[in-house]
Amino acid sequence: MAIAIAPLFAGWIAQCRAWLQNRSAPPLLLPYRMLRKLFLKDVALATDASVLFRATPYVLFGTMVLAAAIIPSLVTDLPMARVADSIALVGLFATARVFLSLAAMDIGTAFGTLGARREMMVGFLAEPALLMVLFNAFLLYGSTSLPSLVDGYRTHPSIIDPSVIFAAVAFVMVALAENARIPIDNPSTHLELTMIHEAMLIEYSARHLALVEWASSLKLFNYACIGFALFMPWGIATHGSDGAGALLIAIAALMGKLVIAGAALALIESLSAKLRIFRAPEYLAMAFLLAVLGLLVHLLLGA
Amino acid sequence: MLLSANHWISGLAETLAVNDLHSLLLLVAAWMVLGFAGFLRPHSIRFVARFLFPAGAVLCLGVALLAGLFLASGHAPQLVVLPLGLPDLPFHIRLDVLSAFFLLLLGVAGAGISTFAAGYFRSGEGTAPALLGLEYHLFLASMAMVILADDAYLFMVAWETMALSSYFLVTSHHRIPEIRRAGFLYLIMAHVGAVCILLSFGVLQGGSWQFTFDAMRSAHFTPFWATTAFLLALLGFGAKAGLVPMHVWLPEAHPAAPSPVSAMMSGLMLKTAIYGILRISFDLLSIRFWQWGVLLLVLGLFSALFGAIFAAVQTDMKRLLAYSSIENVGLIFAGIGLAILFETSNMHLFAALALTAALVHSLNHALFKSLLFLTTGSVLHATKQRSLGKLGGLIRRMPWVASLALIGTLSIAGLPPLNGFVSEWLLLQSFLFTPQLPHAFLNMLIPLGAAVLALTVALAAYVMVKFYGVIFLGQPREASLVNAHDANWLERLGLIWLAVGCVLIGAFPQLALMASAPVTGKLLGETVRPGSTVWWIAPIAQEQASYSGLILLAGILSVVAITFVCVRLLAHGRIRRTDTWDCGYPWQTSRMQDTAEGFGQPIRHMFGTFFRMERDMPSASDTAPRYRIYIEDRLWRAIYLPISRGVQKLADGIGFLQGGRLSIYLLYSFLTLLGLLVFVL
Numbered sequence: 003m004a005i006a007i008a009p010l011f012a013g014w015i016a017q018c019r020a021w022l023q024n025r026s027a028p029p030l031l032l033p034y035r036m037l038r039k040l041f042l043k044d045v046a047l048a049t050d051a052s053v054l055f056r057a058t059p060y061v062l063f064g065t066m067v068l069a070a071a072i073i074p075s076l077v078t079d080l081p082m083a084r085v086a087d088s089i090a091l092v093g094l095f096a097t098a099r100v101f102l103s104l105a106a107m108d109i110g111t112a113f114g115t116l117g118a119r120r121e122m123m124v125g126f127l128a129e130p131a132l133l134m135v136l137f138n139a140f141l142l143y144g145s146t147s148l149p150s151l152v153d154g155y156r157t158h159p160s161i162i163d164p165s166v167i168f169a170a171v172a173f174v175m176v177a178l179a180e181n182a183r184i185p186i187d188n189p190s191t192h193l194e195l196t197m198i199h200e201a202m203l204i205e206y207s208a209r210h211l212a213l214v215e216w217a218s219s220l221k222l223f224n225y226a227c228i229g230f231a232l233f234m235p236w237g238i239a240t241h242g243s244d245g246a247g248a249l250l251i252a253i254a255a256l257m258g259k260l261v262i263a264g265a266a267l268a269l270i271e272s273l274s275a276k277l278r279i280f281r282a283p284e285y286l287a288m289a290f291l292l293a294v295l296g297l298l299v300h301l302l303l304g305a
Numbered sequence: 306m307l308l309s310a311n312h313w314i315s316g317l318a319e320t321l322a323v324n325d326l327h328s329l330l331l332l333v334a335a336w337m338v339l340g341f342a343g344f345l346r347p348h349s350i351r352f353v354a355r356f357l358f359p360a361g362a363v364l365c366l367g368v369a370l371l372a373g374l375f376l377a378s379g380h381a382p383q384l385v386v387l388p389l390g391l392p393d394l395p396f397h398i399r400l401d402v403l404s405a406f407f408l409l410l411l412g413v414a415g416a417g418i419s420t421f422a423a424g425y426f427r428s429g430e431g432t433a434p435a436l437l438g439l440e441y442h443l444f445l446a447s448m449a450m451v452i453l454a455d456d457a458y459l460f461m462v463a464w465e466t467m468a469l470s471s472y473f474l475v476t477s478h479h480r481i482p483e484i485r486r487a488g489f490l491y492l493i494m495a496h497v498g499a500v501c502i503l504l505s506f507g508v509l510q511g512g513s514w515q516f517t518f519d520a521m522r523s524a525h526f527t528p529f530w531a532t533t534a535f536l537l538a539l540l541g542f543g544a545k546a547g548l549v550p551m552h553v554w555l556p557e558a559h560p561a562a563p564s565p566v567s568a569m570m571s572g573l574m575l576k577t578a579i580y581g582i583l584r585i586s587f588d589l590l591s592i593r594f595w596q597w598g599v600l601l602l603v604l605g606l607f608s609a610l611f612g613a614i615f616a617a618v619q620t621d622m623k624r625l626l627a628y629s630s631i632e633n634v635g636l637i638f639a640g641i642g643l644a645i646l647f648e649t650s651n652m653h654l655f656a657a658l659a660l661t662a663a664l665v666h667s668l669n670h671a672l673f674k675s676l677l678f679l680t681t682g683s684v685l686h687a688t689k690q691r692s693l694g695k696l697g698g699l700i701r702r703m704p705w706v707a708s709l710a711l712i713g714t715l716s717i718a719g720l721p722p723l724n725g726f727v728s729e730w731l732l733l734q735s736f737l738f739t740p741q742l743p744h745a746f747l748n749m750l751i752p753l754g755a756a757v758l759a760l761t762v763a764l765a766a767y768v769m770v771k772f773y774g775v776i777f778l779g780q781p782r783e784a785s786l787v788n789a790h791d792a793n794w795l796e797r798l799g800l801i802w803l804a805v806g807c808v809l810i811g812a813f814p815q816l817a818l819m820a821s822a823p824v825t826g827k828l829l830g831e832t833v834r835p836g837s838t839v840w841w842i843a844p845i846a847q848e849q850a851s852y853s854g855l856i857l858l859a860g861i862l863s864v865v866a867i868t869f870v871c872v873r874l875l876a877h878g879r880i881r882r883t884d885t886w887d888c889g890y891p892w893q894t895s896r897m898q899d900t901a902e903g904f905g906q907p908i909r910h911m912f913g914t915f916f917r918m919e920r921d922m923p924s925a926s927d928t929a930p931r932y933r934i935y936i937e938d939r940l941w942r943a944i945y946l947p948i949s950r951g952v953q954k955l956a957d958g959i960g961f962l963q964g965g966r967l968s969i970y971l972l973y974s975f976l977t978l979l980g981l982l983v984f985v986l
Contacts, residue, residue, distance in 0.1 A: 041876040044880070044881050047883065048883060060869055061865060064864035064868060068857070084843075085857055086851075086853070086857060089734075090857070094721055096766060097720040100766055103774070104778060107774035107775075110697070110698065111898070115899035115904070120907070130757075137752060141740060147850055150849070209876045280910070283911055294753065298749060301740060302749075
């Protein structure tokens with residue numbers, strides 16, 4: 003399900019962006035056509051590419067699919083949900099990131115390594131902020147596992163804590179950085195000196211590129227779903243709710259949320275300019291501070 | 306299933322381990338015999354390396370097996386008094402769960418290292434083979450004795466033997482002045498540490514003048530003396546563990562040693578310091594204070610961050626790993642600090658969680674750090690290069706070493722589903738409960754420690770991507786790398802053993818939790834449950850947090866396999882081999898790749914205040930431009946140089962007494978006698 007929807011979400015964001023920038027929008031299904039085209043092409047593989055380089059697209063895709071199976075986007079009674087809590091999910095994303103960075107270094111071009119270095123830098127700056135957001139959620143609902151968070155929200159819907167707002171803003175900032183979105187990186191850039199994510203993919207082609215692109219859109223989708231589970235868990239079918247009806251509501255709710263989130267993302271991207279890479283630490287430190295503020299607000303109010 | 310296995314293991318343990326301790330002592334003695342056996346044919350590298358080292362590895366396995374069985378059987382501590390040593394001071398030896406856990410660690414990692422060493426020592430490493438074998442096995446035996454000792458006297462004897470044998474191992478290549486200097490620094494720090502530990506034992510005997518640990522356990526202390534003993538122990542063991550600011554010897558000595566020895570020092574010897582601090586603070590001292598926990602936590606987290614940042618800017622592969630050891634030891638100390646904090650606040654379950662995290666991380670670090678140090682050994686043998694700037698592209702020449710190093714890299718970077726993640730996850734979980742601590746403000750500040758931890762772990766991933774990427778990936782940076790050869794079969798066997806350990810604990814974290822459960826049970830009276838089923842671990846409650854390495858690993862592998870099959874079925878598999886895309890600039894060479902210095906550049910930029918940097922920048926008109934950067938630890942100038950100057954000055958002052966005139970010396974004796982008379986009367 004998630005595998006199929008994810009490119010649609012990416013297509014929707016591209017469409018919204020185009021509208022906001024007064025361009026004629028690409029068709030909604032363009033990402034699927036791109037994938038099909040890429041799968042049909044011949045792979046042009048650099049002569050020195052090692053096994054690691056060729057295996058990485060599959061590993062990336064595998065981790066992202068697994069993550070999608072763990073995140074409660076529709077129902078909380080997932081069979082895989084107990085496998086990893088949100089901290090382990092962050093770890094899973096880190097695994098994907100490390101693999102992609104290593105693959106980027108494999109060929110030995112200057113751009114690949116540059117991209118790997120920058121991606122890892124953004125990663126280690128984003129992780130503390132993300133962890134503080136999760137800490138916040140833990141303080142509110144006493145759990146780090148996403149289904150329990152959603153259930154916890156359901157049982158105490160009256161909790162409206164100011165810390166949630168701080169945490170939500172911090173989470174959005176981190177999600178933008180982690181998914182190579184505009185203040186940090188530009189997904190549609192082809193100017194070599196400013197690329198991060200695209201620089202790492204520079205040597206990939208055809209079906210490998212297709213898998214990597216698909217994995218990236220899945221990652222974006224996963225982040226969106228984590229955000230929904232943390233801050234907007236409305237409509238997700240929880241434990242004990244009756245089958246088909248609840249599921250239909252959940253699907254409708256997810257679609258609605260995705261549409262809104264995609265439009266919001268496109269709006270943010272259109273309104274902000276890309277930061278210099280040296281400003282990235284400041285941006286992410288800001289996210290971290292917001293998350294910590296949320297934490298302190300919660301503790302001080304609770305005390 | 307788990308229960309029946311448990312039952313079966315304890316049944317086996319009953320029959321085998323009637324007297325574990327005697328068999329363990331026999332094994333330790335056998336190590337010493339092996340050490341001396343080398344002198345039968347002192348110059349035959351074949352005899353020493355191919356026969357004695359594998360035998361030592363088998364003994365390691367035996368130690369691990371006995372210790373593991375002891376842990377599983379849940380026996381009461383076993384005691385032996387050996388009539389050795391000084392008259393009236395016999396050796397007291399005791400095997401309890403804490404020693405058994407660390408012996409297990411020693412045996413498991415030691416078996417891999419010894420097997421590797423058997424293949425690694427091919428030509429003399431600057432020292433006669435027999436001498437090397439003696440020092441190596443003495444080192445192993447003394448570490449085991451440190452862990453088994455039950456009186457301060459034997460502990461110090463074993464501790465010093467460990468320091469000395471490792472000093473001689475570090476200086477195997479004693480003809481190189483830098484290595485001699487590194488060894489000397491290590492020797493000084495080891496002795497400063499040993500003096501502190503000795504003083505700590507002096508306080509702990511509490512006026513009874515009984516130096517057995519039993520007497521120390523029953524002694525009572527005022528808060529002042531307990532804290533003094535704890536601080537002295539922290540200084541002593543911290544110096545051995547490489548806790549900042551006592552870390553200066555570590556990045557010098559670990560890279561100087563031959564790789565299997567570096568692996569032993571980093572993977573095993575640092576753990577004896579962890580053992581020591583646990584033994585003193587949780588077993589020998591009956592009272593603890595929360596301030597100790599805060600101190601340990603702050604020192605630990607600072608060391609962790611410090612180590613990670615410095616590792617990121619290193620250009621020597623073994624120095625990089627040494628700094629990464631400082632980072633990992635810092636994490637372990639942070640776990641112990643949290644355990645003390647929770648325990649003094651009567652939150653025993655959370656204390657058990659934090660201590661479990663520290664213990665499991667010790668075990669994990671022993672496995673993956675040994676693995677990585679050993680792979681640098683193989684790389685060093687194959688290429689004769691230690692500098693990252695002269696390596697690259699080895700994954701094509703050394704596929705075995707590269708793939709095993711990848712497992713170590715992913716483990717140490719704390720990535721699921723491998724073992725490094727398990728302990729970091731446990732540590733983060735225990736941080737989550739810190740807001741419940743009953744200290745105002747502290748409960749708000751300590752959660753920020755979790756952010757430091759996350760930063761450190763993510764930085765570790767950065768460091769390891771640099772380590773692996775620069776050594777094994779990319780283009781060879783030197784022409785001679787084309788001739789690099791893969792590791793031989795004994796080396797591979799050792800590496801595989803450790804890598805399997807990493808994967809196994811990653812997939813079955815229950816194993817590590819089960820091994821550490823008796824220890825936390827004994828030290829804190831509380832254990833974390835490995836989980837209600839075999840499939841996942843949920844240390845506090847399943848609703849709160851759960852993690853399953855096995856399902857994660859199986860999940861990733863199966864999705865990868867399914868994707869691969871689908872892609873193969875749906876898309877055609879045509880591949881066209883082409884040149885690397887050159888962006889329209891066809892004169893690219895391998896020297897144009899990002900260097901190790903380049904990869905560390907963002908860290909230098911961001912954490913510039915940590916370093917003292919000197920840079921030579923070429924000007925635009927240079928015909929032969931050279932870029933050089935020299936990075937130094939600020940603490941070296943801030944702490945160590947003033948101390949060494951002070952000692953020099955003091956020595957000069959004392960040298961004044963030695964005037965060289967007989968009459969003055971006679972005057973000294975006369976004055977001393979006079980003083981003594983006054984004192985006596």
